[in-house]
Amino acid sequence: MSGGGETGARNLKQRLKTARKRTLSSQKWLERQINDPYVARAKREGYRSRAAYKLIEIDQKYKVLRPGQRIVDLGAAPGGWSQVAARKIGLGEGRGRIVAIDLLPMEPLAGVDFLELDFLDEKAPEILVSRLGGEADLVMSDMAANTTGHKKTDHLRIMGLAEMAADFARQVLAPGGAFLAKVFQGGTEGSLLTALKQDFAQVRHVKPAASRADSAELYVLATGFRGRQDTRAEA
Template identity: 50%
Template sequence: MKPTRTSKAWIREHINDPFVQRAKREGYRSRASYKLLEIDDRDHLLRPGISVVDLGASPGGWSQVARQRMGVHGKVIGVDVLPMEALEGVNFLQGDFLAPAVQEQVRVLLGNRSVDLVLSDLAPNISGVTLYDQARAAELWEMALEFSLEALGPEGGFLIKVFHGADFESFVRRMKQCFVRVVTRKPAASRDRSSEVYLLGQGLKPKHKG
């Protein structure tokens, strides 16, 4: 299929993106690594000895940062329906993170202990139909939140990519029902024209504690 004018523009922008170029120089798997690095610099989420589950981990940019920041101590588990090239110190599970078999594998890897931090940089495949894409994105947010509420310990944290749109405010309210602290982050590596932001929830409210 011949590339469209829009796709050519995207490819040109991507190639010239300073964060894409920086990721190549510094050995990160994606420009998304810099989003997590900046958020962690501010909120100090990645500490040695904690357990992290990275939802939608492929190609591995966030799992890579988590392992780097935590050193050799703690556990990093990446989950994705897509394959991911192996990363030293990262346990990768290919499958749906809501599938009972995958959740059981996560529990085994953690020794049946709770998770300290769930990361989600998930986004749906874009169809171009705005209402459908927004609904699909909101569905993914809810699925990731559902996983987090089941997996996190009482002091756990949940960082998720979301998009401004019809379902944004309702999801923020949902987060505030579940977590003691909820803040919004817009890292520099997130393009200005993008509607994406990151929500960070910390500390489960009593009714959600395991």
């Protein structure tokens, strides 16, 4: 009989023992990570985070990733979404461009142009379009604000971040482009959806299976960007 099971049990006990020194929220997070099949799968398949499977599942259903696209990945670190996108658009074969941006550093990812930059910087849209070599076909964001433990406050923070990401997307997207971003259920996302419907042909909520069932996390997917209002006015 293999001793792997006993070794695994000892490792698990050791990790949980170490976790006792942590806060309750940190311990719960660690226990979820240990028991999360997507975390184990990401390690086996070489993805940098379990979040990669959220984008994979969204793309399988809605086909948001296509060969040759220009993509902006907001809040990209550690790079799971950029990994998935790079494979789907053919970045390794010289097709498409991905510019990833984050306030945190990110380990280099082949073909991905990474900028340690705040997307709220007034020069960021111009910089991103220049690095892409043109307007974006997709702006995607898996960003989440730091949590406080207060549900209402945390909800407002994530929604504020999503609204700012949407404003950024309007500045860099090409007509027909798409916007994908994390939001939380709770009521205030209605104003974001209303605003997006003015600028995109179709707006929908998406809940991939890789999102934990007990989480209020959702994604908003807006497709068919109609173009910036100033451009439409000129036309």
